[in-house]
Amino acid sequence: MIEVKEIRKRYRRRNVLNGVSFTAAKGEITCLIGTNGAGKSTVLKAIMGLTPVSGGTIHIDGQTLMPELYEKISFVPDHLTMPAGMKLSDALRFMADFYDSWNEKRADELMKFFRLEHAVKIGSLSKGTAAKFSLVLGLGQDSDYLLLDEPFSGIDLFSREAITEVFTSDLIQHRGVLLTTHEIGDMEHLIDKAVLLKDGVVSQSFHCEEMRSEEGKSVIDVMREVYRA
């Protein structure tokens, strides 16, 4: 379980996060929803230790972040984070070199599934292809948690479909997935739990199916209530 408690963050004299708390459980897909600039990416970066927070705590399975945990938790940012001069094969080699939890066989399967070529330079990838390769790097690790920043934004329809397919596959079974989005779109039925971020705090956090059974509201209905108010 990823537990985020009361985290705060100031950036350029603005309180981006004002005490954000939520949890993301293993075996579930949790979606962090918020308008652009609501600080969704900052939350993910804070969990991954890529940016300091000015208050609050973050625990992953009860532990605070330490280098060894990077074997257990992988992050797919909204852009590819390998040097442009590397070939795809170099990047895979790099991952295999540095991560004990790297699963070469799975990475190969994913490369085939996304039809990615090993000899291509990273700098020459289109946005959709880069997003797919980014996902290969994230899923190639046998990690317990997977964090994805806007995995569907700005990429073509077919890349979206391919990525959606990953979400319903056994690739993410038993993992805890935390992803961000600013529009729920076709993800409505993919996610277990929604966490709505507004004005630097969590204004709603619910399991989608419970919300539907108990209040007869879709995620979009709740979003309307939260963001239109």
Add this chain to the structure above:
Amino acid sequence: MNRYLKLVHMEIHRFRWILIAMMGITAIFQFSGLIWTLKKAMAQFEEQKIQGSDTRKYFDSVPDTLTFEWAMSNTQMWFILPVLLCIAVLSLYVFFIWYRDWMGRHTFIYRLLMLPTARHNLFLAKITALLLFVLSIVAFQLVMLPVQELVLKLVVPAELRSESHIVDVININQALVELIPRQFEQFFYIYGLGTIAVLMLFTAILLERSYQRMGILYGILYLAGCVLVVAAPFLYFGLDSSIIPLYPMEIYVLVLLLFFVVAGVSVWLGSRLLAKKITV
């Protein structure tokens, strides 16, 4: 440890083309300068022989027999320019070795910070890589010297040349004499000071990366602070050694100690910034 070495390897791998290019340029400059100079000297010999007089067409004075030492003293610029170029490139790379990870569409720093290894290894790997670049260029220069002597032997006939000692050859060149010290102590000073300066800069860069605009100020203040610490004994006692109430050896140890303090603090602070304060 293992991942530290892998990181060093990766840093070297990323720089390899620039390193090879610098070595290539150095070799081209030095060899062409040497050959050109020797050819000129030979031509002057020829003319002197034909005209029987003391012509000074190319060189004011050409000795009776050519030595490597003479050739070196007459090719100063050809040797110094590429060395200066290498120094300039490496100095810029002190900054670029960090900033390149934040630059461009694919910011590698995300990945580096997410490696399952203590982050001070990033810091240490980068400083190690830079040191290795410097040492490999110096080593390359050292290896080139005997090759250049061989070139001299090939170009100049045996009766027109005489042997010279490699130490004299290095001494006569203003750049080489600084780069290739003949005593370990000197080597230690030059490269030790250089390393400490780079460590200070690394930490200043990380201050900027951690605190953005305010970080620039912090970085500059940090550098100033470091200089102040090292210069403290001189500021305190003044430069006039006759009135300093310490033996020279004591001053020496004191300054050395302060350098170690600055190096230690830089590594500690840099690692801490990487672990706690850095932002992507």
Add this chain to the structure above:
Amino acid sequence: MNTSEGWTEIAFNNRDPVYMQVVRHFKERIATGHAKAGQAIPSRRELGALMKINPNTVQKAYKEMEDQQLIVTEGNLPSRITQDTHVLSQIRAELLGSAVRDFLQTVQKIDIPIDELLLMVERQYREMGAKHD
């Protein structure tokens, strides 16, 4: 044999629990004869991928269907649609019942005598049947 044949994506509405919609989809297929008694159904993962929904939701739907004895799972074999005729006829009755209820709710607003309504239903039902033949 490919168990995933015929199970395509369905248009879910966002407001009803998705697992209930999956259960309903199964019931409809059984009632209409698209899914035969005893037929193997896709695994949870296959169905999740086919319908593009969260595997946990499919899991919940299968659990619900097992509770309602709609499907049976024995050991590691794929789940099958029940052969219990009692349950099957119950599904049919349930679906018909709810369809009739929906229909009546709409019709109730229009004040129409039951005889007249039944006549209309009968006539239209025959016409539809004629078109189908």
